[in-house]
Every structure is written in C-alpha cells, then in structure tokens.
Amino acid sequence: MKSRDGAAMVQEHRALMAEFEKLVSVARGENSPTPREQWQADKSEAEAMLAAISGLPDEDDRRDILGEELIKASFRSSLVNEVLSPDSKGPKHTLEDARRLYLSERIGGDRPKTVRLERICARITDALGPLNDFPLVDLKREHARSLRDAMLSATKKNGEPLSVASVKRELNMVTAMVGLGIREFDLSDRLSNPFEKLDMPKATQVASARDDRDPLPADVIKAMRTRLETSCKSPDLARIWHLLVGTGCRLAEVSGLLVEDVVLEHEVPHLIIRPNAVRSLKTRSSIRKVPIVSKALEAAREAVSEVKRRGDGPALFPTYAKPRGADGASQALMKHLRAVTSNPRHTNHSLRHSMKDWLREAGVPSLEQNLILGHTLGGEGDTAYGGELAKLRVTQKALQKVVELGLMA
Known part of the structure; x- marks a missing residue:
C-alpha cells in the first residue's frame, strides 16, 4: 500500500481487497473469465508492465526482457504470449461472452430475469454444448432450429411439456442476447442473427391455439368479484382484481405499484406504470399512464388510504x-x-383480452387501445396527442365509454 493513513488508506485498502477477492474467486474456479475476457485482461496487464519498464526505449527489447522474466517466474502462459506476441487477435467472442454482456446490460440486478436467463442458457448448453466453447460467429440457422426443437420437446419439473408460448418467450430472450452480442462485439458484418424470424413448426399450431387464453365472460367476472368480497381474507387481493378488471393492466404491473404511482388528485385520476424497486416492466411501451374509473378508482382510493393508515411504506400492496x-x-x-x-x-x-374486446366493442381506435394496454405505438402516440394530459383525457373517455355501455362487468 502506498497510503499510510486517513481516507486515502481506507480507499486503497478497499480497492486492493476487491482485487484480491477477484483473484481468489478466479483461482477457485468461480466466475472464471471467458477466453476473450482473459485475453483482454492479459493485454491490459502486459501494457501496464511494459509501461513500468524504464531505461529501454526500444519496445521489442522491453518485450523480450519482460517475457524472459515472466517465464522464469512461472507466470501464466497467456500473459507471456501477450507480451511476446502483441499482434495476436485473441479468441473469438463466445455465447458465454454474449450471456455476460446481456446480464450486465439488460438484466442487471433483476433476480427473476436472471434466473430465467440461467434456465434458458442451460437449455442452450444441453442443445449446443458449453457456451464458452461456442463462438458467436459460428452460429447458423440450423443451430437456431435445433435449439427450438429441443425446447419444444423439453418438459417442466412436473413432467408436462413446455407450452409453445413459453418456448417463444424463451427464444425471444435468446434472440435478444445474441443480437446484443453481435452489435456490441462489432460482428454485424460477419454474422446475422440466426434466431430472428424463427417460426414454429406447423405441428405446434394446434398446441399454440390450445395455449391461448380466452377473455373472461361477464358472468365469470361478476362471480369472481362476489367470491373475493365474501370468501377472500385479503382486501388487497380484491383491490388488485378490481384494478385488473378496470385497467387491463398486467398483474405484475398492478401488484408492484407504489403509492406514489397512484395519482388521485388530478384532473384524470390514473396509475403510473413504470419500473420501480419492486418490479421491472415487460417492454418499453409498457411505461404509460392508465386512467382509473368506476370500481378501479374506488379500489385505488381504498388501497392508498389503507397503506397510509397502517404506515406500511411505499408499496401499494x-x-x-x-x-x-x-x-x-x-x-x-x-x-x-x-x-x-x-x-x-x-x-x-384473460382480463387483458377482456379489456381489448370491450374497447373494440366501444369503438375505441386501435391507437387508444394500445395506449391503455401498453402495446407498441410505433411513435404514433406522441404525434397524435402531443402530451401526457391529452393522452390521459382520450384514454379516460375510452374507459368511461366502456363503463357507460355496460361492457365492463
């Protein structure tokens, strides 16, 4: 350590300990770097060592002397090679490099998505082999089809086959992971994403249709409301249901609301659907403001009032x-x-499908339907309505029309 006291010593000690823990982790085989990461680390370390040598202006001399000393000291061969052969292109980027990049850039600390990615990568390993041994540039369409077919024949823990919808969702994450690697590793001129536009076999169409959800009929929604009011011990569960019925939001969007996401003192009372500490969102278009009317508005008021009465913190539920x-x-x-x-x-x-049907029956334009449900707008929303208040006004009118027509059960 160079520092001897004060904050500088503490800061240096922390940095050294972090580096030490990293070395120990690698030595134990935990979080070992990929071949490409090791090459980049060797390159940086070699440059730092060479820069520390003084008195020898010729770079080749510095490399020769440093290489000899590293060999005598039994340093790892990859570092010696980088010192003596600086023009090496290094190992190819692998699927493991793409996985790590996707984990850091797209998932971060989202635990459920991390678990999902690990599960999907385990399927890739079973179908194509270890991710660390598979260069991205070697990916072909046949590999994409092989993985798709392996997923379609895979089973869950209970022995049931994966649904076609689940396979599609998992392949979407693979497509995104590989696509990010291709872009960020500058491989676009050598590789197109083989997972893009990968269709399901015709034999799965019947199964896919069987997996589809039906909208909930009015009598089922009413029966569910009655049951929750009479047989459910949790008032919050009933309030979540009322919000689902009245907004068409996804369940996670509602259950993960914060109190500050419920705007009641406003010309248009609404929910702010946005990522927070409780949950992320499915897509960028999912970020939106959804008006609350009728029973949904009542449920939101009750939920906010109850949380404030109990002093339970920032979460609505x-x-x-x-x-x-x-x-x-x-x-x-x-x-x-x-x-x-x-x-x-x-x-x-199914309530999202119900809301979609109600909006259609009420004659609500597709753009306003998408604003409410959080579907892709294609840039139309901002140009059509100009601002957030305008969007809230038109979507509130749409939901009120559904209520007035007696469509919202």
Missing part, C-alpha cells in the same frame, strides 16, 4: 412487493378463479 410477489398474487387469485370457472383458458391474464 406490501404483501406482494417483493421478488416473485406477482407470482404469489397470481396463485392466490387463480385459486378463487378456479372456484368459479373450470375453463383452463380462463386465467388472470
């Missing part, structure tokens, strides 16, 4: 404000829903 909290809310609601309908195509998510 504290019970579900945690990792996998939306899964817990879904399971709890499904137990009640199965008591009023046995149709396997009726799920909590």
